[in-house]
Amino acid sequence: MAASNPPSAGGVMGPPSVARNAPASAASVPAPHPGLKRTAQAAFEEAPDTPPLVKMNGTPYAPQRHINDNYDIVGFISSGTYGRVYKAVSKRNSTKPVEPRPHPAGRNVEAFAIKKFKPDKEGAELQYTGISQSAIREMALCTELSHAALIHLVEIILESKCIFMVFEYAEHDLLQIIHHHSLLPRTPIPASTLRSCMYQLLSGLLYLHRNWVIHRDLKPANIMVTSRGEIKIGDLGLARLFYKPLHALFSGDKVVVTIWYRAPELLLGSRHYTPAIDLWAVGCIFAELLSLRPIFKGEEAKQDSKKTVPFQRNQMGKIGEVLGLPKKQEWPLLQAMPEYPSLQTVSMHNPGVNRPVGLDKWYRSTITNNNYNTQNGSPPPNESALDLLKRLLEYDPLKRLTAEQALHHPYFIGDGTGKPPSWNCFEGLDTKYPARKVSTEAHEISTGSLPGTKRSGLPDDSLLRPPMKKIRDG
Amino acid sequence: MAANYWDSTQAKHWTYTRPELTHLRNTLHPPTPNPTPTNKTPLPDPRHTSIYMQTHLTKLARRLNLRQQALATAQIYLKRFYLRVPLRKTNPYLLMATALYLSCKMEETPQHIRLMLGEAARQWPELGVTETSKIGECEFALISKLGSNLILHHPYRALSDLQALFGLTPEEVQLAQSIINDSYNTDLPLLYAPHIIAITAIFLAVVLRPASSTNLNANTNPGLQAFSTSTSNAFPASSASGTSTPSVTGTSAQNALAGFAGLRQAGPKLSKLVDWLAESQVAMEAIVDATQEMVSLYECWEGYSERSVKEGFTRFMREAGVK
Structure with missing residues (x-):
């Protein structure tokens, strides 16, 4: 099982060619x-x-x-x-x-x-x-x-x-922490860590949104964690200001957000997206912290030419398997989405969307499968976690929680103890996470080929992930 | 940041007091005790330099179909850069092209470096640069001197926020916008928060409008000449005139200032503005000072000669061995 994320959106990278770009x-x-x-x-x-x-x-x-x-x-x-x-x-x-x-x-x-x-x-x-x-x-x-x-x-x-x-x-990142817990014997991320991570992440996101910045590439690999347990949002390479943009956001970068974390309005071709796309990504990250695997692990349809952006049918299907396909009763502006007609084709390729699991069931089985259990010292998250997850993974971007609303969610207010989440996500933990792999091997430097194309705003971390495997051994 | 000017690098690092600005400039250009004619060409009036640059940048921007905001951003980059590097040690044409190239990326309307070079070279035979790498290198120098502080707050936003509050007519908004454009030729962007400049522009626009409507037919008010031509030009979101005409003449601006004392008699719009200013937290002295600065600019504009700035540039570029 490779703990590798797909490359961020649009990163159509060839295999590393060794000689050409070696410094x-x-x-x-x-x-x-x-x-x-x-x-x-x-x-x-x-x-x-x-x-x-x-x-x-x-x-x-x-x-x-x-x-x-x-x-x-x-x-x-x-x-x-x-x-x-x-x-x-x-x-x-x-x-x-x-x-x-x-x-x-x-x-x-x-x-x-x-x-x-x-x-x-x-x-x-x-x-x-x-x-x-x-x-x-x-x-x-x-x-x-x-x-x-x-x-x-x-x-x-x-x-x-x-x-x-x-x-x-920063010594860690969320992807690394998720990976560490998914190793056998599989252990859940402690509920207090989970809550602190989400709280800090949303606080940082609220700051960004208040400053008219959409991050546009939130995913576990871009969320750093220091050895003091502080969450640090990183990689603002795709972020941009959205205050009265001179041009529609769409016209700048045709594709944003790594496929698994991409909001439905983006998948449906929305031209004027909002900070809500970051909140969808936060919902996906929340689910991944709970289940230790990406909740909507679709396959990206690659662009055939630079002009047309393909409909991401597979990814839409993965979301549909859990949530069901979006309906216009729940999302009034759905029919205005450019890819709305394509939405009908999803169920032909993926009949699973007609019998969605539903987030309730997904949540219960995740809690069970990941050994959240009060007896073994890993009490499950507060019940309100499920409600927060539902409100983040809300199809209609207008109904989806904002960062500010999410921070006021009961999950962060009343966890039974009445304590606000800690700014140290490792507080009270015995677990010591392995340090970031810092390679000093010669070949890693000279072979990491970087195609000479402009970054269309997106990192290709397919090259970034293989070292993760070695953490397991060490 | 975008939402909060007071937390921005603009407020924290790039807003000065007048004595600070004077000190910075004296350090940059130590006053020579005995300037000999063979020694160094005296620099043109900084405002004339600025008018020259604005005029030329506007032409370039119009050719590339750019927005007013990219133009304004480039002007501020140049202003800041020339607080740290003496003008006469640079190729101002290369700096202008580079500042615009950078501001376009920042304002999300990126232009290809080759296109920027081509258009700049066509407009300025003095540019003397044929390789895009020169713009690339200059970009490094520019960003480095700016400390990577590239996000700016402009008065245009405050103007659009306040126009409804004061019930400004489209003509008044447009005139205020032109006055804001003109303010980039002064030190005001280095001295005051953008809303101060916006309010100053609104004040001047409101004071000047009634006069213009009565005089427009007779065409005896040259103050609005630039304004009336600008409304018909196609430059997007902008009334920056391609010619070097100010939005207001020195005389009419002075009249406006004279009217400052008897504002309450000058009409309901003005008295609303004055009442609002009195009740708000806005620093009144700043508005008065900024108004004077604008009036002084319009007076200074009357002595502007494009040719003399251009010749000045050519001479000091030759002296610096740039050409």
Whole structure:
């Protein structure tokens, strides 16, 4: 069982081609100890300081801060179409003292995750090609936003034709935690952890929505968890402002949200979607935390050409198997959806949608199958969890709970103890989750091929997930 | 952030007091004790520079069919950049093209870098750049100097929020919009919150309108010339005129200011505005100061000569070895 997520929407990635995109220096490091650290570091040295361009009309670009003067790279975390992520610590043997990097919460940031954006084209020599819109969005939004449940941006360094976004490092993410619990012997995620995770996630989401930001790619892999049990929403590469947009949201990015977490209005081709799409994704994440597997695990129909976006029949069917297909009595604007006619074809391919399981039954069997049991020390979540789940997985985006309404749901108010959820999701836990796999292996750096296409706003984490398997062994 | 100006990087990092601005600029351009004619070309009046840039950016933006907001954002990027880098050390044409290229991405109307370069080169023979990588490199410099603070709050939103409250006519809204466009040629965006600028523009528009309606036929009021031409142009969501005409002339703006004292007699709309201002938390001194700044801009505009700014640019680019 691979704990791999499908790539985020639109990420139509070919298999990694080894040679083409291998960073020159990483491929040919004749280090005496082909030490893993050396190689990870090499990725940061592949383009030594570009000589200032004399003809740059008076504005030769010279960075004010250098990544290698301030950070030591510890290893490689993941890669995607956007680039690669490395773990780093503050420079240790620096000639001049490296100033501490304060965190808004008052402490100093000890470890860093550095996201290195790939230049669009990669050849023998790097070229300035203009920064992708998704990188621009992420840089601008991360600089502007600050909340306890959002990943903290330490700084951005523009150097050697590359963009380095330096974030606080988070030891875990929800996908990793789900995976850990799904290993035999299968154990449920403790009810208190579940409730705290959901509360923090919704708090961060409320902050985003209040600031007119739709995340558009919420999924377990993008939700970080620190060793202190704090939830941190990450990856704002697809996020965008929705206050009076100059253009319909649809016209910018044709496809948003990883298929399993994609809201029905998106599947039905809605042009003017709202923050409610994030709440559907939160519902899917909630279900996945309960059952330890994606609730609607459909297969993505790939785009045949760039022009047309196919109807995601399979995914709609997976949702229908549990909820039944949407009906216009429950969702008045359903008939206005561009793909409404296609909806009729779902049941021909997937008769299961005619006899849906229903969320009640799904919930009961999930609780039973995952060994939630008061006797063995894993009491099930409060009964109100089912109601919250139903209101998040509501077809009609207008009826679906908003982040604010969800935070006022009885699930978070009265759990019998009367205590508000903790901001440490590990509070009272004995379980120790394995640390994030940080690879220092040479091949992982040089083979993680990144097709030279622009990120259509979406990461391809198919390359990101295989290391997860190794966590099991370690 | 988008919802809360007071928490934004604009409010926290890019809003100054007048003494702070003066200090920043003096550090950037140390006043030379004995400027010799052979030494350095004196810089044009900053407002004239700004008018020149706005005029040219508007032409470029219209060619690319861009929105007013992308144009406004690019202007602020340039303003901020030139608080940190001396104008005479740069190629202003490259900076203008790059600022617009970046602002288009930020305002969700991305343009291909090649198209931007092509259009910029066509418009400015002075650009002297033929490779897109130059815009790419300049983008790095620009973002770096801006500290990646790319999300902006413009007065247009406050204007659209307030227009119903004051019962503004479409003509008044349009004039206020033109005045906001003009405000990008002043320091106001670096001094005040966007709603202050919006209210100032509304105030000026309301004061000026009654005069215009009586004088429009006789065409004796040149103050609204730009305004009336602009309404007929096709530039989307914008009344920014392609020519370098201000929305208001210095004289009519001064009259407006004179009217500030006797506002209550000037009509129900004005007295409503004044009452609202008195009751609201809006800083009255800021409005008065901003109004004066706009009046001063319109006076300054009368001395604007496109040719002299252009020649100034050419000279200092030559001195810096840019060309």
